[in-house]
Amino acid sequence: MSDLVQQLREQLRHTLDATPWETIGGKRLERYDGKVRDCYIDREKGERIIVVTDRLSAFDAVVGSIPSKGQVLNQLATFWFEKTQHIAPNHMLRVPDPNVMIARECDPLPVELVMRSYLTGVTSTSIWKAYEKGARTFCGHALPEGMTKNQKLPAPILTPSTKAQKGDHDVSVSRAELLAMGRIDPALFDRAAEIASKLFSEGQRHAAAHGLILADTKYEMGIAKDGPNKGEITVIDEIHTPDSSRYWYAEDYEERLARGEEPRSLDKEYVRCWLANEAQWNGDGPPPVMPDDIKIEAARRYIASFEQVTGTPFVPDTREPLARIAAALGAA
Ligand SMILES: Nc1ncnc2c1ncn2[C@@H]1O[C@H](COP(=O)(O)OP(=O)(O)O)[C@@H](O)[C@H]1O
Ligand SMILES: [Mg+2]
Helix, strand or coil: CCHHHHHHHHHHHHCCCCCCCCEECCEECEEEECCCEEEEEECCCCEEEEEECCEEEECCEEEEECCCHHHHHHHHHHHHHHHCCCCCCECEEEEEECCEEEEECEEECCEEEEEEEECCCCCCCCHHHHHHCCCCEECCEECCCCCCCCCEEEEEEECCEECCCCCCCCEECCHHHHHHCCCCCHHHHHHHHHHHHHHHHHHHHHHHHCCEEEEEEEEEEEEECCCCCCCCEEEECCCCCCCCEEEEECCCHHHHHHCCCCCCECCCHHHHHHHHHHCCCCCCCCCCCCCHHHHHHHHHHHHHHHHHHHCCCCCCCCCCHHHHHHHHHCEC
């Protein structure tokens, strides 16, 4: 067994599953638990303390915890926020712990900006499943005849997705459908779309320089309520992480495509495929229990994505996460 696998196996029992705090810095804060992040909101300061846990969500449900996942996600988001700040302002203020980002609280736009360059996906709402069933337009974009799974689209497309309430599934819509819902101002949406497109091409450019394909990704944006970019569109949540993106190895992509094989991926597609194919679960009913080996392989891929994207080794913080983060935040 390699050192890394051994160490991940040990970390399986020390994952950051949930945070129990009632106060941070002596203050009682509003709290929002997402599927992956526990958020503590300091309205006075206009700050959101985001604790990135090791929880993994797939098919809109939490299916278990993966060692080091929270740290990988937070440190990759940090990397990309720094790298893309010339394109648009983002919410990052401070990173007081490998698993924590203190962010500027924003008013989220009611839409997720999904950018795609490849015809892929496994969920029933994915562009590939729609194409397979015969659709030749997706979110208002015409798709050529005769394409195969995982093939590159003629050009990157934006496929907005409306944010569902907790527990519901998001819905992909065209620009026209979205605007007809009357939930967002057209000029605001178009500005957000332009930012998404620029971020995606920067992400793809950097990924390519590091031997990867950034096949698709999802951005969340909001309006800053305060600070130097008050009133401006600001990138929030996470960016270009393996949870919000598909990353494939570029090296053998063509070869595998020609043979009809799936690309080698560095994202959570691995877990989605295990859930769908081995466990025969696609989001309905209680999720199956993930075996340790599947969790370890998922962790290896998350870590590999960090190393490949940043070109630097991943250094896991193996201290007991709850005590460590509580100390860093003054949480109790
Ligand atoms: N800067 C911010 N301002 C306001 N909301 C934010 C900000 N950053 C992230 N969020 C929200 O915090 C939550 C993060 O938790 P997450 O686990 O990603 O949730 P979800 O289950 O909705 O994906 C999301 O609801 C996201 O929209
Ligand atoms: Mg999220």
